[in-house]
Amino acid sequence: MTRLHNAADRLTTGTGILARRLAARTAAWVRRARRDDLTGWQAALGCWARVALLTLGGYLLWRLIRAFPNLLWLLTGTWIIAAWRAGKQAPATAPETPDEEDSAAADTEALRTLLLDLMGKGSGVHLRTVLAHLQEHGQWEGRTVTDLRLCLQRLGVPHDLRVKVAGVPTWGVRRRDLQTPSEDSAPQTSTASSTAA
Structure with a gap:
């Protein structure tokens, strides 16, 4: 079986x-x-x-x-x-070791930086634009937007079908989904919890 x-x-x-x-x-x-x-x-x-x-x-x-x-x-x-x-x-999937987790975190950060660079001052970027950029630089040859979506999903990067860029909605990533929480939110939470206690 x-x-x-x-x-x-x-x-x-x-x-x-x-x-x-x-x-x-x-x-x-x-x-x-x-x-x-x-x-x-x-x-x-x-x-x-x-x-x-x-x-x-x-x-x-x-x-x-x-x-x-x-x-x-x-x-x-x-x-x-x-x-x-x-x-x-096809590469076999194996359980992630701590080194692979660190590598995945580095990949996620590099991808986040690339996405923000491609967005420029805009609020989002289409995945087909990201794929075209990668292929122009000799990467991801023969791959599709679906492959990119699977990669984003594996790295935990939020993406959506209704991202509008220049009025056209399709698969993409929004700037607000890539924003990291502000550093001062943690102290406020701890202060609120200590006050409640």
Whole structure:
């Protein structure tokens, strides 16, 4: 039973990694078609052409599978093997040691500083902006906003779906959620408790 659970967990993890990788590479391929020497809708024509190619490719694959249903067995087997291999490469989760807890605290502080820097004078920042910044600096290649959300959740950084920046609500972090409590709040609490006693 445990062996089956481990195998299923490895396949699930690998499938998630493959799906994110494929989506990120596809999105990057489409984005690379945008022309910087043009503006407006003309700059995005290349992106739309690539989206049309992807749609046509998906339609042709569907027609091919409809014509030769046994081809689906080959595709499924290939996906399972790739997911199995990707699941093996995923880092195993282990209980945190004190050193890892210190490292997580340092990571949280570094991330908090980065988020505040990206906010500037604003009240929040979108996670897609944070991800784009990281990828511009050679980090988090092939990762998605979902991966960033999971990282924030693991580090205990509050984030929300309704963060508005420039009037657009989406996943992001608010400045007020990153504010540390004022240092003088602790003495007031202790004074109040001693008065009550």
